[in-house]
Amino acid sequence: MKTQPEQQYLDLMDQLLRNGDERIDRTGVGTRSTLGAMMRFDLSDGSFPVITTKKVFWKAAVKEMLWFLTGGTNIRDLLQENVRIWTDWPLAKYRKAAGSDISQESFEARILEDEAFAAEWGELGPVYGKQWRRWAGADGREYDQVAEVIATLKSNPTSRRMLFHAWNVPELPQMALHPCHMVYQFHVSSRRHDGAAQSADDRxxxxxxxxxxxSCDVMLGLPFNLVGGAALQAMVAQQVGMEVGDLVWMGGDVHLYLNHLDPAREQLSRTPRPMPKLRLKRRATSIDDYHIDDFEVEGYDPYPAIKADVAV
Structure with missing residues (x-):
């Protein structure tokens, strides 16, 4: 019997529960942690790696990726799309600075209503999108790493230099959160689907x-990172006229927060269901032209959501 691809994720969670090194972390919540993990998902049949053992709001994850691709760094853009996953950091900063216990709902409403307030308190600093699309070079120029990758895929697809990253050392102190999913690298191969002999031209x-x-929050962050990564991979593949291959995820400091242990045990009690399929409903004119309505996910049948708090 073929193992469900999701079992890799559950095995990692189980390993952390049983053998993770318990420690106090930056947030003060504490984690069970290990160094080094890897998962591989074959997406060539259209599979979309959305975790099924709890409900994952995949549209929010795709919207986040689309936001990264705009180069945006303010939560107002996300809130306008009803995505709240980045609010915790500017909210905590505002509460501390203003000496206020303002609710998240009130803070978000003010961000949406007051553009000047959003400019001051909704800004995250030069996070992912800024580095991906507008890396500030020492020569005074801005570098679009994503566009460069797409151009190289078209002109030199066997290159080993097709990657982008967000770990811009001088700008790290200005970021609300240092980049976690920090490197994306691409690889092109020819694959035979049915095992029959084929010429190189036919592959x-x-x-x-x-x-x-x-750094990877396995309970909350990793399911979103897999969805966002797979969406990005599908978009780039379409832009360069290729099929989707494998998604390979590698983790450095991989951890479960101590307030996620019981939610993790609940999730481990569930049996994975088949992965859904992803279809891009149109061919966008460029990597900047995708919208959430372009993504169609079929066959997603998850278990109910599991509540777990974000560690800020």
Whole structure:
């Protein structure tokens, strides 16, 4: 019997529960942690790696990726799309600075209503999108790493230099959160689908992608990172006229927060269901032209959501 691809995720969670090194972390919540993990998902049949053992709001994860691709760094853009996953950091900063216990709902409402307030308190600093699309070079120029990768995929698909990252050392102190999923690397291969002999000209080129994540919240962050990564891979593959291949995820400091242990045990009690399928409903004119309505996910049948708090 073929193992469900999701079992890799559950095995990692179980390993952390049983053998993770318990420690106090930056947030003060504490974690069970290990160094080094890897998962591989074959997406060539259209599979979309959305965790099924709890409900994952995959549209929010895709919207986050689309926001990264705009180069945006303010939560107002996300809130306008009803995505609240980045609010905790500016909210905590505002509460501390203002000496206020303002609710998240009131803070978000003010961000949406007051553009000047959003400019001051909704800004996250030069996080992912800024580095991906507008890396500030020492020469005074801005570098669009994503556009460069796409251009190289078209002109030199066997290059080993097709990657982008967000770990811009001089700008780290200005970021609300240091980059976690920090490196994306691409690889092109020819694959035979049915095992029959084929000429090189007949083989379809498949675009695989690796994500290196230096710090990984397995309960909350990783399901979103897999969805966002797979969405990015599908978009880039379409833009360069290739099929989707493997998604390879690699983790550095991989951890469960101590307030996620019981939610993790609940999730481990569930049996994975088949992965859904992803279809892009149209071919966008460029990597900047995708919208959430372009993504169609079929066959997603998850268990109910599991509540777990974000560690800030």
């Amino acid at each position: 379809k080129q498949h675009l695989s992608m690796a994500i290196y994540q230096r």
